[in-house]
Amino acid sequence: DAGVIQSPRHEVTEMGQEVTLRCKPISGHNSLFWYRQTMMRGLELLIYFNNNVPIDDSGMPEDRFSAKMPNASFSTLKIQPSEPRDSAVYFCASSGDTMNTEAFFGQGTRLTVV
Amino acid sequence: AQSVAQPEDQVNVAEGNPLTVKCTYSVSGNPYLFWYVQYPNRGLQFLLKYITGDNLVKGSYGFEAEFNKSQTSFHLKKPSALVSDSALYFCAVSAFSGGYNKLIFGAGTRLAVHP
Numbered sequence: 255d256a257g258v259i260q261s262p263r264h265e266v267t268e269m270g271q272e273v274t275l276r277c278k279p280i281s282g283h284n285s286l287f288w289y290r291q292t293m294m295r296g297l298e299l300l301i302y303f304n305n306n307v308p309i310d311d312s313g314m315p316e317d318r319f320s321a322k323m324p325n326a327s328f329s330t331l332k333i334q335p336s337e338p339r340d341s342a343v344y345f346c347a348s349s350g351d352t353m354n355t356e357a358f359f360g361q362g363t364r365l366t367v368v
Numbered sequence: 369a370q371s372v373a374q375p376e377d378q379v380n381v382a383e384g385n386p387l388t389v390k391c392t393y394s395v396s397g398n399p400y401l402f403w404y405v406q407y408p409n410r411g412l413q414f415l416l417k418y419i420t421g422d423n424l425v426k427g428s429y430g431f432e433a434e435f436n437k438s439q440t441s442f443h444l445k446k447p448s449a450l451v452s453d454s455a456l457y458f459c460a461v462s463a464f465s466g467g468y469n470k471l472i473f474g475a476g477t478r479l480a481v482h483p
Contacts (some may be wrong), residue, residue: 258411287470296475297412297458304468345411353400353462353469354419359411 260346260360267367272334275363278327279348287357288321288331289345297345303329304351336367370395370463374474381449382482389444389477391459400462401442402471403433407455415457418442429453449481 259278267273279286288300301311306323314321318337323329333340343364349357371394381387393399400419404412416427423435433444444457459474 285468285470297473299470299472302468302470309468310470347412347471349471351469353464354417356402356414356417357471358414359404361411 258346258348258358258360260344260363262363263361264364265366267336267365269337269367270335271367272332273336273340273365273367275331275344275346275365277329277331277346277360279329279346280358281327282350283348283358284351285349285357286323286329287347287349288329289347290342291345291362292342300331333365336365338367341366370461370472372459372461372472372474374457374459374477376477377475378478378480380480380482383451384448387446387449387453387479387481389457389459389479391442391444391474392440393442393459393461394440395461395463397464399435399440399442401433401435402460402462403427403431403442403444404458404460404473405429405455406458406476412458415444449479451481451483454479454481 261276285304287302290298300313301321303323321331343362345362347357347359349355373392402417403415406412416425418425418435426432431446456476458476460471463472
């Protein structure tokens, strides 16, 4: 398996534009997580899905952020409209269903909003 | 509330010396504990985990961690540090919430190994 695949690796966009980040989890994993990492706030859990269903989106900062998982092999995180304070590295991770299974992370998308 | 604390923002150690990166946790029920490492411009990589059994867990790259139930700690250790071990280290606990499990991460500790 190629691991968790995220695209794009880097994204530079202007304030007000829509940004879509993509993630392909590891095949067979039931749980998918979106994290945001910044120097100031560290690693924050934004949302997680189980069997394609959003379970906890309490970490999503505002209505400008939305996430979908239309099937077991694809998820998107969308920011509309984007703002400079959204600049961060966004990670996707996937894991099996049980509490003793580790999560596997993608390489991340470095988003810069100017 | 279930949580993880990494009390040190940074740990400095000389190459060849032993290293310890501290982690304490708070969970209800049995803890499932993990360590991850993040190298610059990379995602987090799994190092090791404690599920049950032996309190000393061995993982990748010569790292090990000691589970201490009475102190609710899960410190990461390595007998002899390498410069290449310099990275950001995260402790995590698997928490059961809302009928599902999710990983809760600590704030991270930056390890700097000096030649």
